[in-house]
Amino acid sequence: MSTRRLVVVxxxxxxxxxxxxxxxxxxxxxxxxxxSGRHVSYAG
Ligand SMILES: Cc1cc2nc3c(=O)[nH]c(=O)nc-3n(C[C@H](O)[C@H](O)[C@H](O)COP(=O)(O)OP(=O)(O)OC[C@H]3O[C@@H](n4cnc5c(N)ncnc54)[C@H](O)[C@@H]3O)c2cc1C
Incomplete structure (x- = not known):
């Protein structure tokens, strides 16, 4: 498991x-x- 983490807001x-x-x-x-919303984009 990597110790680095990317957090995207x-x-x-x-x-x-x-x-x-x-x-x-x-x-x-x-x-x-x-x-914060109910959905995320799936086309990225
Ligand atoms: C009326 C309108 C029509 C448009 N039509 C088009 C089009 O036809 N084609 C096109 O290519 N572009 C269009 N755009 C532009 C396009 O919508 C934006 O360029 C694009 O959505 C920007 O994406 P973004 O991820 O930068 O920001 P946003 O779409 O603003 O996404 C930011 C996300 O962050 C979340 N968020 C905010 N604060 C927090 C927090 N504290 N914690 C967790 N989550 C958080 C929000 O819920 C949101 O989901 C249009 C825009 C508008 C307003």
Whole structure:
């Protein structure tokens, strides 16, 4: 388990794009997205 963690605030276009881009570059990083709404973007 990686000790590094990316925390993204906001799960719409910008937040999910950032999270998915970082995931493509680093498959081991722990990524957590906080979204205050009921849904997150799935097209990022
Ligand atoms: C009327 C309108 C029409 C548009 N039409 C188009 C279009 O046709 N095509 C197009 O490409 N773009 C369109 N846009 C622009 C597009 O919606 C935005 O550019 C895009 O949604 C921006 O995404 P974002 O992730 O930067 O911000 P946001 O969409 O604002 O997302 C931020 C997210 O963060 C969450 N959030 C905020 N604070 C917190 C917190 N403290 N903790 C957790 N979560 C939090 C919010 O719930 C939200 O989901 C339109 C915009 C508007 C207003």
């Amino acid at each position: 906001g799960g719409n276009a910008a937040g999910m794009s950032a999270a998915s881009q970082v995931r493509r570059r680093d498959r081991t990083l722990s990524i957590v997205v906080f979204e």
